[in-house]
Amino acid sequence: MTAPVAKYADAFAALDTTGAPGWLADLRSAALAEFNAVGFPTTRNEDWHFTSVTPIAERSFRSAKPSAAPTLADVLAATVGDPSWPRAVFVNGRFEASLSSLKTLGAGVRVGTLADTLKDSPDFVAAHLGKLATFDKQAFTAFNTAFAQDGLVVRIAHGVKADAPLHVIHIADAQAAGCMLHPRLLVVAEPLSEFGIVESFVSLKASEYFTNAVAEITIGNGARVHHYKVQRESEQAFHVGTVQVAQGRDSAFHSFSYAAGAALSRTNIYSRLGGEAAEVRLNGLYMVDGSQHADHQTFVEHIAPHCASRELYKGILDGHAHGVFNGKVYVDPEAQKTDGKQSNHALLLSGTARVDSKPQLEIFADDVKCTHGSTVGRLDDIALFYMKSRGIGAESARALLTYAFAAEVLETVELDALREGLEKIAFERFTQTEQ
Amino acid sequence: MLKIDNIHARAGEKEILKGISLTVNAGEVHAIMGPNGSGKSTLAQVIAGHPGFEVTSGSITYGGDDLLDMDPEVRAQKGVFLAFQYPVEIPGVTNAYFLRSAYNEIRKANGQEDIDPMDFLDLMEKKIKLVDMDPAMLHRSVNAGFSGGEKKRNEILQMAVLEPKLAILDETDSGLDIDALRVVSGGVNALKRADNATIVVTHYQRLLNYIVPDFVHVLAGGKIVKSGGKELALELEAKGYDWLVDAA
Incomplete structure (x- = not known):
């Protein structure tokens, strides 16, 4: 093209x-x-x-x-x-x-x-x-x-x-x-x-x-x-x-x-x-609705030994939104003792939202620890029941749990003003009330 | 207060409760005991409305109304409370916010106004002393990263704040050390009134040294195989469950 x-x-x-x-x-x-x-x-x-x-x-x-x-x-x-x-x-x-x-x-x-x-x-x-x-x-x-x-x-x-x-x-x-x-x-x-x-x-x-x-x-x-x-x-x-x-x-x-x-x-x-014992943490949150499309691609190149990588991405998708997460990890033959962990979790709030999650691990060293996990789902029935069993109505329980899903990764934002601001946006978006 | 009549319930294809009848009146403490897999936790969860179980026959009335016809939140709003065996973690939602939401939803359902936030803080400060919890826990996410003992205390804190008419404790003693057991039992006893009732589900007689029951029921194979007074618990402690289970 x-x-x-x-x-x-x-x-x-x-x-x-x-x-x-x-x-x-x-x-x-x-x-x-x-x-x-x-x-x-x-x-x-x-x-x-x-x-x-x-x-x-x-x-x-x-x-x-x-x-x-x-x-x-x-x-x-x-x-x-x-x-x-x-x-x-x-x-x-x-x-x-x-x-x-x-x-x-x-x-x-x-x-x-x-x-x-x-x-x-x-x-x-x-x-x-x-x-x-x-x-x-x-x-x-x-x-x-x-x-x-x-x-x-x-x-x-x-x-x-x-x-x-x-x-x-x-x-x-x-x-x-x-x-x-x-x-x-x-x-x-x-x-x-x-x-x-x-x-x-x-x-x-x-x-x-x-x-x-x-x-x-x-x-x-x-x-x-x-x-x-x-x-x-x-x-x-x-x-x-x-x-x-x-x-x-x-x-x-x-x-x-x-x-x-x-x-x-x-x-x-x-x-x-590129240097020994370096550490990388890649976290993220995408929240999309309507016909929005949000794609993240991460790539961690473990070139040197004893490095650690951590990734946690979460997505909340409503309407006809489409989310994509592609997490690539490369471990060079020299990068022994690599410690890599990657997860991507998506929550679908509608039957028409969609997410494609693709972890990609290429590991050429033998003494490494690399894991990846990916889930796409709906709200946990037991958590919903827990909230309802305290008198919280079904709709409020769903809203709070959706917010909680986002908050779990927002908690990792270390700048207080930024974290609180993003939490407020997520809270108001999902509960439709002010925090 | 609560009348369970010949209830049968299943999880998926598996029938777990096979005809249980039980009446609990205001002011009473009932202990439900039994070996693993006897159905005692299922009974507790069916009363609270757990979505994983289907009641296939029988009835439960609560305060004269059909309990099984009510959504779990309606049951809670009418005073039913289940202390979970495995409390759920809710990251991002503070204990204080969660408790206030629950408290206000129950008030709303009963035609009352929301509580003033400052008054609610006072209420929580008073209640948290009952379970000897650090007030800082109120501003942490619900159960997230709590130890087993902290989660159980948090359940009793919720119970103390919501003041249920019918409290069901599902193996609240499991995994607690003696000190925590004393605190938790002390909290439950302090909440005891003539107009409320408690159902204590436990595997161990030990808890009943602290929460003294009026009635003890032994479940085996989804049925109550023996009922008696508090002395039945001591007999179980001495003889184990086998003599009852075999007889059933």
């Missing part, structure tokens, strides 16, 4: 690349060439078997134009988290300095836009951009690399522990209709540092647009990074997001992916455990 991508040639030619170094121009051209060569994936591609991106492929999205910024109150009202957190706000894909607040990050954490960092530290960007999120055969990563106009670069110095998480807010307003947004995030956590980042994707107005985000996170030896992704796009929008992580020895990466928005969403969370 190569034809649909040729239509982006004009948009590519029209990009403002003033001041971009030669290597970046080359990278973008190579990415566009790859995008044209591979085309959008079809369901014949094993990685996209359960998710058809035809609705994205058949549309022609245009580059977003600068527009008037929404008010800070509108931005904060649309997001979940602590308003006092330092924040970087992107409106329709462009950094909006007037809404951002980066002063409280503390010493040792440097945050800048991609454009600014290219001026200040071109070598640093050259050393990291596109190095983890390679675009070979990856149409969406190629698409982003070719078109990413703005983005954020975060550097955490050796041994620094950031006081507060950084909230990166991607907001789409009415002007986003018909547009494509290609945000890019680059995080480099130097050895022994600790850092948390929340990426929120929200919309101020229901409209049809396409977010195609790519994040690259390098975690040095002994460093710890928490990444939270909160995808609450417009329910008419399309969202593809890739988070590509490389971990050093004794490092930790904790990821939580929340997906409740978009007509069609696909989230890729990939981590490569």
